[in-house]
Amino acid sequence: xxxxAGAAAIPVEELEGELAAQAAVVDAALARLVELVGACEExxxxxxxxxxxxxxxxxxxxxLPGVAxxxxxxxxxLRYLPLIRAAFAxxxxxxxxxxxxxxVANEDNEEALVALAEALTASQLQRAVGAYVRVxxxxxxxxxxxxxxxxxxxxxxxxxxxxxxxxxxGALLLEALEAGRDALRERQRAxxxxxxxxxxxxxxxxxPECRVSNAEALVAVADLALANPAADRxxxxxxxxxxxxxxxxxxxxxxxxxxxEGHAVSSATAQRVSCDASVxxxxxxxxxxxxxxxxxxTVSPALRRALATRDRGCRFPGCENRRFVDAxxxxxxxxxxxxxxxxxxxxxxxxxxxxxxxxxxxRTRGDGELEFANEYGVPIPNVPRSPPPDPRALTDRxxxxxxxxxxxxxxxxxxxxxxxxxxxxxxxxILR
Numbered sequence: 001x002x003x004x005a006g007a008a009a010i011p012v013e014e015l016e017g018e019l020a021a022q023a024a025v026v027d028a029a030l031a032r033l034v035e036l037v038g039a040c041e042e043x044x045x046x047x048x049x050x051x052x053x054x055x056x057x058x059x060x061x062x063x064l065p066g067v068a069x070x071x072x073x074x075x076x077x078l079r080y081l082p083l084i085r086a087a088f089a090x091x092x093x094x095x096x097x098x099x100x101x102x103x104v105a106n107e108d109n110e111e112a113l114v115a116l117a118e119a120l121t122a123s124q125l126q127r128a129v130g131a132y133v134r135v136x137x138x139x140x141x142x143x144x145x146x147x148x149x150x151x152x153x154x155x156x157x158x159x160x161x162x163x164x165x166x167x168x169x170g171a172l173l174l175e176a177l178e179a180g181r182d183a184l185r186e187r188q189r190a191x192x193x194x195x196x197x198x199x200x201x202x203x204x205x206x207x208p209e210c211r212v213s214n215a216e217a218l219v220a221v222a223d224l225a226l227a228n229p230a231a232d233r234x235x236x237x238x239x240x241x242x243x244x245x246x247x248x249x250x251x252x253x254x255x256x257x258x259x260x261e262g263h264a265v266s267s268a269t270a271q272r273v274s275c276d277a278s279v280x281x282x283x284x285x286x287x288x289x290x291x292x293x294x295x296x297x298t299v300s301p302a303l304r305r306a307l308a309t310r311d312r313g314c315r316f317p318g319c320e321n322r323r324f325v326d327a328x329x330x331x332x333x334x335x336x337x338x339x340x341x342x343x344x345x346x347x348x349x350x351x352x353x354x355x356x357x358x359x360x361x362x363r364t365r366g367d368g369e370l371e372f373a374n375e376y377g378v379p380i381p382n383v384p385r386s387p388p389p390d391p392r393a394l395t396d397r398x399x400x401x402x403x404x405x406x407x408x409x410x411x412x413x414x415x416x417x418x419x420x421x422x423x424x425x426x427x428x429x430i431l432r
Contacts, residue, residue: 024091038075180220272356
């Protein structure tokens with residue numbers, strides 16, 4: 001039975017049943033959402049132009065990027081798993097259980113897997129499938145594709161992080177955290193030996209492994225990375241370009257163009273690298289050096305700060321990258337373009353490459369807005385906002401779903417202690 005009144009009006013003896021039924025309704029609605037995710041990816045002419053479908057989905061449905069990628073993955077897998085898809089749509093299998101099943105399911109074993117999933121809790125099923133799976137080379141590549149690190153500034157002013165790393169990279173990060181801990185401990189010991197005040201004097205009596213938190217270790221890792229002179233640097237300090245070219249090569253692309261090591265590069269690549277760099281002018285004749293100019297930056301630090309304040313990241317439609325961003329000359333300085341705020345735009349490195357090496361173009365319209373086009377000259381618009389759906393239609397659909405859902409729909413498992421070995425043996429029998 002379902003209630004239109006608030007939860008406080010539900011009799012106590014029916015409260016648990018309402019909770020289970022609502023959980024099933026939510027999972028049935030998620031099944032519908034995932035089905036629509038797959039249909040939109042397959043049928044809509046989105047024209048994303050170097051924007052991933054998951055990124056578009058995250059924007060369109062106000063999802064976190066990781067959630068959008070998971071929806072896309074489930075939608076692709078469920079196309080070929082009709083029994084799991086049907087149980088999901090009935091609210092019998094939760095989103096969490098379906099996420100575990102699609103890792104190992106196919107049309108031949110899904111019936112047995114649905115029965116197993118009904119007997120186990122979501123966490124038990126996840127643990128059993130994880131213990132069964134053997135990471136193959138293909139799965140390792142898939143893990144790499146699913147890596148991400150998200151961050152945002154919380155309301156209290158603190159930076160929040162969320163990440164997933166493949167096993168090898170995860171182990172590398174843990175080793176780096178240990179290096180950060182060691183660096184902090186060494187710093188504390190040095191300060192103590194010198195008789196200087198320490199940052200954590202009250203913790204010095206604790207065992208070494210307890211003195212440094214993961215957060216402190218991560219900050220130490222960042223400090224060590226920035227202290228490394230070989231670390232990535234922005235703009236003009238990232239490259240010192242020495243290009244052997246004919247006099248007009250950067251201007252019209254006609255002539256020899258190679259890096260200092262002797263490897264030939266295209267004039268487009270040379271323009272991209274020199275677009276935002278430190279430049280040294282070297283004059284030669286018949287292989288003999290005539291003069292060597294002073295190093296100068298194509299974009300000054302003050303101009304870079306103004307550009308970053310104006311653009312706040314990559315300006316390519318749909319791109320939200322804010323790090324590793326180049327200052328791109330709309331009209332290249334080799335063609336006579338000015339190094340001024342009106343002739344510069346921020347582009348992340350992949351999109352900067354598209355513009356110089358793949359034939360993508362951009363121009364400033366009469367109203368001052370930028371207009372991008374792909375290599376075929378087709379304009380790339382910002383993703384248009386379509387009108388929201390009629391809320392009454394969504395409510396009616398929920399009511400129709402509720403008529404087929406009750407407290408028994410959610411197959412949540414018995415919750416008994418699981419014998420992991422027995423569960424893995426069962427999966428082995430099902431999946432072999």
